[in-house]
Each structure stands twice: as C-alpha cells, then as structure tokens.
Amino acid sequence: MGLSKLNGLYLDVILDHANNPRNKHDIPNATSKMTIHNPTCGDTINVAVEVEGDRIKNIGYTGSGCTISQASASMMTEAVKGKTTEEALDMAKTFSDMAIGKKHSEDDLEKLGDAQILTSIMEFPARIKCATISWWALQRALLKKDDEEEE
Template sequence: MSFNNNLDTLYRQVIMDHYKNPRNRGSLDDGSVTIDLNNPTCGDRIRLQMKVEDNIVVEAKFQGEGCSISMSSASMMTQAIKGKKLEEALKLSDIFSNMMQGKEYDDSIDLGDIEALQGVAKFPARIKCATLAWKAMEKGINE
C-alpha cells in the first residue's frame, strides 16, 4: 500500500471521527452572533453561533445537518477558531479557501485536523460542502 493510500485512509478516519463525534455541537444562548446558511445543492444546513469578546472568538458552536464533509468541516472549523483573534480566524478561512481551490496556501500555520479535508479539492461538487461552515464564520465576523 502506498503512502498516499495510507494518508487518504487516515484523512477519511479523521473526517468520519469529526462527523460521528462532532466537537462544539450545540447552541449558545448568551447574545452570541448567529448565522444560518444552507447549501441548496446537497441540502447541507448549518447554524453557527460565536461568542466574541475583545476581538477574540471565545466560543463557537454549530447545529445543522448534512453530509459528512460539511458537518466534519464545521466541527474542525469551530475547534480551529476558538481562542483566535477575528483576523486570525479570517486568515484561517482564507487559507482553507485556497486549499479547497487547489491554490497555494500558507502552510506555515498548523491546520491540524483541517488538513484532512484537502482531498475534497479533487471533487469540485463537494467544495461547497466543506466551505459552508467557513462562509458562515466569515459572514458572522464581517457583519
């Protein structure tokens, strides 16, 4: 078995782990930013809630339903932005967007589990699934 096959298997396991055991699933009820987005192409829906204090994402939760890619991406994204300044969260989103489009991206930042989604770039129809939560986060920060 080649290295790439092992890596693909590992990445699939990471994605399925976030799908079956989502991090930060739930809701916030204390004056947090709430964004609802959906992807009509495949029926993914997400409600992202973020609590921001002093320009820092102190808490992020999501609810929704959809494919394993959209839900695991939401889980990974909420983990990645917690404790980050808003600019850092937006930079991560930019890096993720470039990764999804198969463009060069700043790999000096440790993406952790998010890297497991890089294979999605090979499936253009699934890119919207992977980026849904990220678009919700950008919208929440920019509003």
C-alpha cells in the first residue's frame, strides 16, 4: 500500500491551496482577530475578519503549519468570504461535525466549497486537528466579545 494511501489525503486541490494559499495576509481593517496555537505541533494560525453589518466583507489568515492546516485555512477563507456571519458559523459547525464523523446533508456539504474535500481527513485521525484549527479560529473570531483577549 505505502504512499499510495496518501493519494486520498493530499489531493491536487489540497496541494494547490497549500502551495498557492488564498487570502494569506493580514486584514488592515479587521473587526476581529483570533490566534490559535496547536499544542501538539507548535503551529500557530491567526485569522482576521472584517465584518460589515452581518456580512464578512474581508477575511485573511497568517501563520505557519503543515500542508493540511495551510490548505484548510486557505479553503476556509474562500468559502466564507461574502457570507453572513450566521452562514459562516453554520459552515464552521458543519466542518467540525464532519471532522468528527457526524453526517451532514449534501446541501450543507456543498456550501463548504473546496473545503468539503477535506472530509478525506477522517481517514487520518491524527491529522483532524490540522484541518479544523482554522475553522475554530474563525468561530472564535466571530463569536468573541469585544473585550475578550486574544489567545
């Protein structure tokens, strides 16, 4: 079997997002920022969102990490840009649920765009956290109170 097992994990679309990350930059007018550390590997992800009204006008991320975490962050930003915060939170929930094996409707999955492809991560339990960390950061950034300290 060997490395061919990995074909389902490192799909072209994932490698493309990892090698050519979308929205990997700071957001000057960010209305909320969140930093999350992955204590198992020492990686860090910073997510910055600019919310106008109830809509995510702009979103970006910075930080370093493995192929999966970088690709997931890139896909996440593409998926939620222009969505309402409520829609984005629903998507984050769908993604987190998906990562722990809970089933969701085709419609819900469809909304995730490229990001739904990371369902393949379920085959690699040790790497689930790498894929979900950016979605957690998004959730926390959208839900945090103004006076809450960044992690």
